Amino acid sequence: MNDTPARLLRLLSLLQTPREWPGSELAERLGVTDRTVRRDIDRLRELGYPVEATMGATGGYRLVAGAAMPPLLVDDEEAVAIAVGLRAAAGSAITGIEEASVRALAKLEQVLPAKLRRRVRVLGTALVPHTDEAPAVDPEVLTALAAAVTNRERVRFGYRGEAGAETRRHVEPLGLVASRRRWYLVGHDMDREDWRIFRVDRIDRPHPTGARCTPRSLPAADPAAYVAGRRTNWGTPSFRVRVTIQAPVRRAAGRLGDSPGDIVPIDDDSCLLDVTRDDDPTWLAYRLIDLGADFQVHEPPVLVDRLRTIATRITNAVT
Numbered sequence: 001m002n003d004t005p006a007r008l009l010r011l012l013s014l015l016q017t018p019r020e021w022p023g024s025e026l027a028e029r030l031g032v033t034d035r036t037v038r039r040d041i042d043r044l045r046e047l048g049y050p051v052e053a054t055m056g057a058t059g060g061y062r063l064v065a066g067a068a069m070p071p072l073l074v075d076d077e078e079a080v081a082i083a084v085g086l087r088a089a090a091g092s093a094i095t096g097i098e099e100a101s102v103r104a105l106a107k108l109e110q111v112l113p114a115k116l117r118r119r120v121r122v123l124g125t126a127l128v129p130h131t132d133e134a135p136a137v138d139p140e141v142l143t144a145l146a147a148a149v150t151n152r153e154r155v156r157f158g159y160r161g162e163a164g165a166e167t168r169r170h171v172e173p174l175g176l177v178a179s180r181r182r183w184y185l186v187g188h189d190m191d192r193e194d195w196r197i198f199r200v201d202r203i204d205r206p207h208p209t210g211a212r213c214t215p216r217s218l219p220a221a222d223p224a225a226y227v228a229g230r231r232t233n234w235g236t237p238s239f240r241v242r243v244t245i246q247a248p249v250r251r252a253a254g255r256l257g258d259s260p261g262d263i264v265p266i267d268d269d270s271c272l273l274d275v276t277r278d279d280d281p282t283w284l285a286y287r288l289i290d291l292g293a294d295f296q297v298h299e300p301p302v303l304v305d306r307l308r309t310i311a312t313r314i315t316n317a318v319t
Contacts, residue, residue, distance in 0.1 A: 015051060015063040041053070142200060145176060151212075152214075153173075154171065154172050157169055157207070174215065239299075242299050245294075247271065248270075286310070
């Protein structure tokens with residue numbers, strides 16, 4: 001790559017990925033020599049970008065936090081992904097993030113090329129925002145926990161249990177999981193010497209301790225699988241849902257808080273939702289109505305009762 005300005009922008013884009021880049025790998029990516037990479041790193045430093053170099057077999061270059069945020073460089077696919085994500089975040093259950101997401105989206109769409117703006121708008125029209133009453137999450141709490149997970153750093157926080165009891169926790173965080181309209185932290189509780197799952201909306205004032213932790217062996221494939229396997233044992237009573245839906249499986253799947261395999265085809269024009277749930281039956285009732293297809297509830301009775309209540313309200317409203 002002989003164009004120096006273009007090469008510097010490409011180098012800066014690579015360094016904005018949160019990892020250390022060996023000089024030889026940067027040289028290969030840019031199609032230049034190791035010496036050219038070193039010169040380009042010096043040029044970025046002269047322009048005010050805080051590029052740090054570490055020595056040793058595992059060393060390399062990385063961009064660290066500076067006094068000012070450098071321009072963020074993303075490719076076309078990354079720009080579309082960010083814009084679509086911001087559209088979804090504008091209707092999220094994270095406190096205060098809706099307005100910030102709208103402002104960021106407006107700035108991003110203003111500088112997107114026309115072809116990318118069209119892609120973002122087409123994808124945006126397919127998004128179905130949640131209209132549930134899920135508990136809101138403080139974005140500062142979520143950010144602090146995410147940093148602790150990324151840095152592999154132990155964290156202390158206050159936690160409010162199902163019955164309202166307040167406790168202090170000392171945790172080695174492994175991962176954050178978004179599941180069915182809630183956020184969960186999976187971590188190893190140091191005082192209880194066991195794995196625990198914490199609802200993020202019940203976590204208060206998390207702060208890192210500075211102590212690093214080596215990832216332990218989780219009794220599941222990953223944090224998301226661990227949460228999925230444990231959810232049915234928690235506070236709210238679980239219930240089995242069996243509903244026949246008069247629509248192709250591709251039309252219903254993903255719109256009922258379902259996971260892959262929860263909805264199976266009966267034939268080309270109908271499918272069956274068969275799953276154990278522990279969330280609000282009212283939310284599921286509204287989502288079934290919102291499908292715009294006929295359906296028949298086989299169980300549970302509580303879902304039938306909620307649908308009857310909704311039907312009565314609708315009837316009273318139009319008579």
